Amino acid sequence: MDYNEIKILADKYLAGETSLEEEQLLKRYFAQGNLSADFEAIKTLMEYFSSEKEMITSEGFEEKILSKIDEERKPVKIFKLYWLRVAAAVLLLVGAAGIIYKSVERNKIVPEQNIAQIIQADNFQTEIKDTYDNPEDAKKEVERVLALISRHLNKGKNVAEKNIAKMDVLNKALEN
Amino acid sequence: MNLTQIFTERILPLKDTLLRLAFSMVRQAEEAEDIVQDVLLKIWDKRDEWIKLHNYEGYCMAMTRNLCIDKIRKNKQSFQPLDNISELQTADKNPYESAVNKEAIGCIQSSMQQLPEMQFLAIQLRETEGKSYQEIATLLGISLEQVKVNIHRARTTIKQQLIKQLNHGL
Structure with a gap:
């Protein structure tokens, strides 16, 4: 390539009109040396970028990023778990109350004169077996259990009331 | 595609392109990689906004450039291209550089x-x-x-x- 050909190509390059092939051609020509000073700047410009073409991230980079992302997710999970715990506690209370209520009621429903018949049927034997001989004791136990449930429910209620009180303060502050 | 999949399949593979981009601004290999790491984590933080994106590559590149500019502004001294440390590092990694x-x-x-x-x-x-x-x-x-x-x-x-x-x- 003579000077004029290079000049045309270099101008085309600066104009942003060269194809990738033409840019390769220029680069190869510049690399040969013996270059007119007119093209020194363009040659330097092209070389600036050549040096970073093969550059890649270091080994383990991807794993490092992925592990950081995993770490970052955890705080969100902890926050959600807190509410899950509260929900689980409420469910447990309601469930326990339901089971106790049912078992108490079943014992009530079974009329005394039928008990003997049912005892004869082996299948149901375990189910209707009385736990207390004395009705007074049974009543006491039921009362104890119900009191326990009521106490726990009140605990929750107190917390709720406290928080509602807090909300009221907040609401008042917002209104002012 | 869930968000983690989009990240690993579309955004993470851009890491080398982003690294070269950062390098052409800061001209320091380690610093460039730190910037790319920051960019990727920042993009992950903004995963709620991905739905609005039409092209991930352009978005990631623009963000990398902006972060480079921030870093350069913050510590102008450490980015002097002529200091000995960066000279040594770039000379090792880039055969063209010495020329x-x-x-x-x-x-x-x-x-x-x-x-x-x-x-x-x-x-x-x-x-x-x-x-x-x-x-x-x-x-x-x-x-x-x-x-x-x-x-x-x-x-x-x-x-x-x-x-x-x-x-x-x-």
Whole structure:
């Protein structure tokens, strides 16, 4: 390539009109040396970028990023778990109350004169077996259990009331 | 595709492109990789906004450039291209570097840092990534004509800065 050909190509390059092939051609020509000073700047410009073409991230980079992302997710999970715990506690209370209520009621429903018949049927034997001989004791136990449930429910209620009180303060502050 | 999948399949593979982009601004391999790491984590933080994105590559590149500019502003001293540390590191990693005048590199680097976003991204995609004009147009969401104009302006600006610097040297 003579000077004029290079000049045309270099101008085309600066104009942003060269194809990738033409840019390769220029680069190869510049690399040969013996270059007119007119093209020194363009040659330097092209070389600036050549040096970073093969550059890649270091080994383990991807794993490092992925592990950081995993770490970052955890705080969100902890926050959600807190509410899950509260929900689980409420469910447990309601469930326990339901089971106790049912078992108490079943014992009530079974009329005394039928008990003997049912005892004869082996299948149901375990189910209707009385736990207390004395009705007074049974009543006491039921009362104890119900009191326990009521106490726990009140605990929750107190917390709720406290928080509602807090909300009221907040609401008042917002209104002012 | 869930968010983790989008991240690992579409965003994470851009890491090398982003690294080269950061390097062409800060000219320091380790620093460039730190920047790319920050960019990727920042993009992950903004995963709620991905739904609005049309092109991940352009978004990631623009963010990398902005973070480079922030970093350069924050610690101007440590990015002096002529200090011994960066000279040694870049010389090891880039065989071409030694052939090129160090002052010229500094000159191109500062010109690159000052280019408007579109010009910077266009010339970076062309020179380093070897993309066609059409690919660049799609990536940056501009017309073919605008791509050429941006590349033309970027090349011309850098060339003029180099000539100015060469003349000062004489």
